[in-house]
Amino acid sequence: MDINFSDADNQFRQEVKDYLENKYPKHVKEKQNNGEQLTKQDMIDYHKSLYEQGWAGYNWPVEYGGTGWSPTQIYIFQEELGYANTPTILPFGLNMVGPVIYTFGNEEQKKKFLPDILEFNTWWCQGYSEPGSGSDLASLKTKAVRDGDHYIVNGSKTWTTLAQNADWIFCLVRTETTQKKQEGISFLLIDMKTEGIEVKPIITIDGDHEVNSVFFTDVKVPAENLIGEEGKGWTYAKFLLAHERFGIAGVPNQKYSLKLLKERTKDFADDDLKKKIADYEIELSALEFTELRTLAALANGGHPGAESSIIKIKGTELQQRLTEMYVEAAGQYILPYEGPEGFNSNNTPASNVSDFSSQAVSRYLNFRKTSIYGGSNEIQKNIIAKAILGV
């Protein structure tokens, strides 16, 4: 056992720092550090800069254009990005459908989809949840009926993050009504430009438009867009969820936010808040080492299994606690509401101190989602109970 980084690791860290200094797009950096909303183009610019660096597939195997990095390198990469307050890398292509395609897809599909995912030429979204199927995901009803070379898809998906920007959606669809509901599910890739798809915004309690409803009416999908075998979609879905949970805790970003919170509250005469911050910082460091332990297990040939559920639960609880502390620290100055379009006035309130006050409450409200998405934390506990504790 050894906690130290090798010379090669330190050199690698310097490379990441060099990227952040020289190639991380300046306009994105500025907006991020001012707490401004990023546009679709900003996100594309950011991802493309990672691609040009050869780092888009930071956790992909080399044979599919990934970096083939060691767990330590991935850790260093994410840590430096977090310290630099970069935007979250969008997971839908790179961490979700990408690994599903290179693991379960055929050669044609790999050739067709993987390069565009890496290069961020396609923006993906995730068609899992439905109005009647949340935690009980396997009860989903969106139907895909085979008709010659095509599937005809009817139904609706919901809570679809950034579907308004997406070029493609990966969907769990029901291809058969079976005794065991998991068995009739298939994994289908659908072009968002196909006729019969309608995207409607859902505004969340922070006032933002992040998620959507997606409706499918007689949508014609080429059968070649089916991943793996018909009826095996649930297996691929579970594989994806385990990958999704990985890195969901956002430890490096939390470290950055913690640093800001500590700086801004250092003169507060509030011992209770100081203790809360200390408690949070300790737990964050425990979570960080839990992630490292999981990475180490992966490097030794393991798979991200139910253990990733701990990271999801603890990580999201900590994210939420952090947003609560920001709200507490800002006190009464959270009141003037700054929505996605700014303040409802030409002026900025005198009390506004960047994201410390006005945005604190938006983030607090927005982050309620974290313990709900990716399989609610209660569902994660069911998974751990069954898979690890055996009850």
Added chain:
Amino acid sequence: MNLSYSDEQNMLREQVLKFCESDYTFDVREKIVESNYGHNPETWKQFADLGWLAVPFSEENGGFNFGPIELAVIFEEFGKALVAEPYLANVVMSGSVLESSSNELAKQTISKIIDGTTQVSVAFSEANNGYNFHDIETSVEDGKLNGVKTVVLNASFANLFLVYARNGDKPVIYLVDANAAGVSVNSFSTVDGQNCGDVTFENVEVSESLIISNDSDASQAINAMLDLANLCICAEAVGGMTASYLKTVQYTKEREQFGQPISNFQVLQHKMVDMFMEAEVSKSLLFKAMLQLDGKDDEASKTISGLKAQIGKSSRLVGQAAVQLHGGMGVSDEMSIGHYLKRFTVIDALFGNRNYHLNNFSNL
């Protein structure tokens, strides 16, 4: 960075685990606790024969030159089996202080700890200083030691005391024979079946040759001892938490109510998942702390404070939930489960509790 135990470390764990399973069952442990304050000379002899009493000492002092990682391995296994032998007081605490000394007497004392013939306790805490361990009244004047040390671990069996005292303005650690004129011990059994005592020193003659550590070396020796001791009892708590959740899962699978095993009930399942998660994240932080201490990282003390605070919270949750899910059996002294809760409570109280370390962490 490498987070895998070495083969040697895995073998050590295996050895301790096997010993605990065959020679240190809960029944055996209970007999030792009831008859002799948690200490069984035969068990101690086995520890010596297995080489465990030599673990942290340097090779020149006759030890294996192992560090915090190996100690944490041993304590994690001890924690699972609720081992009550005075390993912490002798090998870890006294060992740490003696190992840092250049006095030949320290070297001789180490060899007697290693062969199991002598027991040594560090007498540092006092009645009025709480967790401010450097704020001491025990003092030496004209070659005479006077003062009262409290909660001295394993005071009943100690042949020697390492006494933290003041000589004028300067801190000093003396090695004092428990049988020396003017030394008296008033010992108590502890809440978790071990023993501690108040040790009174009344005009005890101490020559300069008994000085183990002097001035800033002495206060640093105490700080280093506290860090290592805290790390070890945190590892012990991690082992105890692991055993607690595993035993609870087992019990709820066997216990039937409403015509089915109570492990079927989701409210109990989620409670057990909480226990599991607390044990795991605590273990993760233990990794960080032991690796930093092993690597002599400047942040190690701060991380250990954080770990101690985390363990205080996590072990309370796990210990209480384990008792709760065992129902009435959980509060029966004949079951092992409540003994974990007792040990967790003692561990939190030792060397700065959660509140103390949370403040400490915040201020470091």
